[in-house]
Amino acid sequence: MIPQQQNHVVATIENIPAESITASPSVLQRIRNVFNRELLLSLALGQVLSLLICGISLTSKYLADDFQANTPVFQSFLNYILLFLVYTTTLAVRQGEENLLAILKRRWWKYMILSLIDIEANYLVIKAYQYTTLTSVQLLDCFVIPVVLLLSWFFLLVRYKAVHFIGIGVCLLGIGCMVGADVLAGRQQGLGEHKLLGDLLVLGGATLYGISNVCEEFIVKNLSRVEFLGMIGLFGSFFSGIQLAIMEHKELLRVPWDWQIGLLYIGFSACMFGLYSFMPVVIKRTSATAVNLSLLTADLYSLFCGLFLFHFKFSGLYLLSFFTIIMGLILYASSSTYVAQDPRVYKQFRNSSGPATDTPATGPLEPAVTYTSLGQGTEEEPRVRVA
Numbered sequence: 001m002i003p004q005q006q007n008h009v010v011a012t013i014e015n016i017p018a019e020s021i022t023a024s025p026s027v028l029q030r031i032r033n034v035f036n037r038e039l040l041l042s043l044a045l046g047q048v049l050s051l052l053i054c055g056i057s058l059t060s061k062y063l064a065d066d067f068q069a070n071t072p073v074f075q076s077f078l079n080y081i082l083l084f085l086v087y088t089t090t091l092a093v094r095q096g097e098e099n100l101l102a103i104l105k106r107r108w109w110k111y112m113i114l115s116l117i118d119i120e121a122n123y124l125v126i127k128a129y130q131y132t133t134l135t136s137v138q139l140l141d142c143f144v145i146p147v148v149l150l151l152s153w154f155f156l157l158v159r160y161k162a163v164h165f166i167g168i169g170v171c172l173l174g175i176g177c178m179v180g181a182d183v184l185a186g187r188q189q190g191l192g193e194h195k196l197l198g199d200l201l202v203l204g205g206a207t208l209y210g211i212s213n214v215c216e217e218f219i220v221k222n223l224s225r226v227e228f229l230g231m232i233g234l235f236g237s238f239f240s241g242i243q244l245a246i247m248e249h250k251e252l253l254r255v256p257w258d259w260q261i262g263l264l265y266i267g268f269s270a271c272m273f274g275l276y277s278f279m280p281v282v283i284k285r286t287s288a289t290a291v292n293l294s295l296l297t298a299d300l301y302s303l304f305c306g307l308f309l310f311h312f313k314f315s316g317l318y319l320l321s322f323f324t325i326i327m328g329l330i331l332y333a334s335s336s337t338y339v340a341q342d343p344r345v346y347k348q349f350r351n352s353s354g355p356a357t358d359t360p361a362t363g364p365l366e367p368a369v370t371y372t373s374l375g376q377g378t379e380e381e382p383r384v385r386v387a
Contacts, residue, residue, distance in 0.1 A: 039333050045282045046294025046329070052278070053298035055271035058305060059264050060126075067264070069255045072126040073248045076119065077240040078265065079272040083233025086277075091230040100234075103227060115235035118212045119243065124205030132198025138179055138299055140202040142172060147210025148288050156218060157340045158287070167332030171293050174324030178300060181317035213288040216280060225280040232276070293332060296325050 063069040091100040103111075128137055145168060152158040219228040244252070255261065283291050300322050306312040 039330070042282075042286055042290070042333060043294070043326070043329060045285065046291060047297060049275060049279060049282060049291065050295055050298040050301055052271045052275040053295060054301035054305060056268060056275065057298070057302045058309070059268040059271065061310075063261065063264050063268070067256060067261050069261060069264075071248055071251055071255065072123060073240060073244045074252055075265070075268055075272070076122050077237065077244050078269045079276060080233055080236035080240050082269060082273045083229050083276060084237045086233070086273075087226055087230035088233045090226055098224070098227065100230065103231065107231075111231035112235050114212065114215050115232055116239055117208050117215075118232060119236060119240050121205050121208035121212055123243075124201045124208065128198045128201035128205065130198070131194040131201065136195065136199055137202050138175065138182070140199055141206050142175055142296070143203055143206040144210045144213070145172070145289070145292055147207050148213055148292055151210060151214040152217075152287070152289060155214065158289075158337050159340055160337055161335050163335045164289075164332055164337065167328045167330075167334075168289075168293065170328030170331055171296055171325050172328075174321045174328060175296055177317045177321035177324060178303075181315040181321065184315060184317070210292075213283070213292065217283050217288040220280040220284045225284065228280060229276060287337070290329075290332060293325075293329055297322060300325075 060072075060075070063071070063075075088100065091098070091103065094100070096102070125137070125141065149160070149168075153160070216228060279291065282294075300318060303312060303318055307314055
């Protein structure tokens with residue numbers, strides 16, 4: 001190389017800012033940090049839950065359409081009985097503070113209320129299909145997401161960032177694509193004769209689902225998964241049994257029992273038991289909000305199965321909807337949420353419009369606990385003190 005040209009090249013390189021040279025590796029590193037093994041595992045766990053819900057939907061459809069077995073309370077009762085046999089008996093044989101009797105003495109009324117909420121959430125949404133359309137149920141059932149967001153903010157003290165709301169919006173956009181595909185394909189199933197009543201039932205069920213999910217997140221992260229499932233099995237089987245005896249005993253006698261119906265009930269119970277057993281594991285690893293976003297794909301799995309089983313009409317919007325929801329999940333998982341554990345931090349959030357008060361620090365503030373859709377860890381968030 002000619003010396004003058006070499007000097008010119010060296011001078012040019014020296015004038016390039018260091019930030020420009022290191023920009024590409026930092027971007028690549030950030031992409032690797034987002035698309036890592038933990039993210040893929042979290043996405044996979046959420047989709048397992050969606051597949052279980054797909055199995056629940058398919059078995060329920062076969063029971064209702066092919067065998068005229070409309071027994072939603074009985075189906076839930078079978079699940080609660082399984083939870084009782086597995087988890088409640090596990091609590092009964094434990095020793096010490098985790099024993100069934102010890103838990104009942106301290107928190108029996110809380111689990112009784114939570115079980116009633118869980119039972120009626122299932123019942124209201126299933127009942128709504130008799131009065132409104134499938135499209136309305138799919139849209140209004142998404143109301144569970146803002147319910148979980150608000151309850152997590154005020155009761156679990158979870159703090160979200162802008163990217164989380166963008167991710168949620170993208171997921172809901174995917175649901176809009178799915179509903180649009182249903183309308184174009186003429187799949188607005190449902191009588192719709194009392195649409196307002198059906199819509200109110202869906203909203204009520206979604207609200208109860210949100211309450212149940214947030215309570216579940218608190219219990220599995222602070223107490224134990226076995227305690228939650230054992231107490232739900234105890235009170236759920238009791239109260240759903242009462243509801244079954246009052247509301248569905250005649251319908252149950254009209255079921256034309258044979259081996260096919262028996263297999264469908266077994267399949268439904270297995271999927272429901274798997275959902276209840278596995279969901280606390282995923283919620284503990286992620287959060288109630290992340291789990292409910294993952295469950296938005298359950299209707300799409302049912303539609304894909306319906307293409308072969310019920311000869312549904314295919315639309316490219318279904319695939320667009322699926323990938324849009326997955327993209328929203330990735331956006332939501334790309335950044336951490338955190339929990340404002342210190343009560344002074346929570347007070348500042350609640351009184352942000354008022355003047356700051358001088359509160360002496362009684363000790364060092366603990367670093368914020370970070371809950372992401374990838375798991376739980378400790379992160380050195382900026383420490384917020386009341387000025």
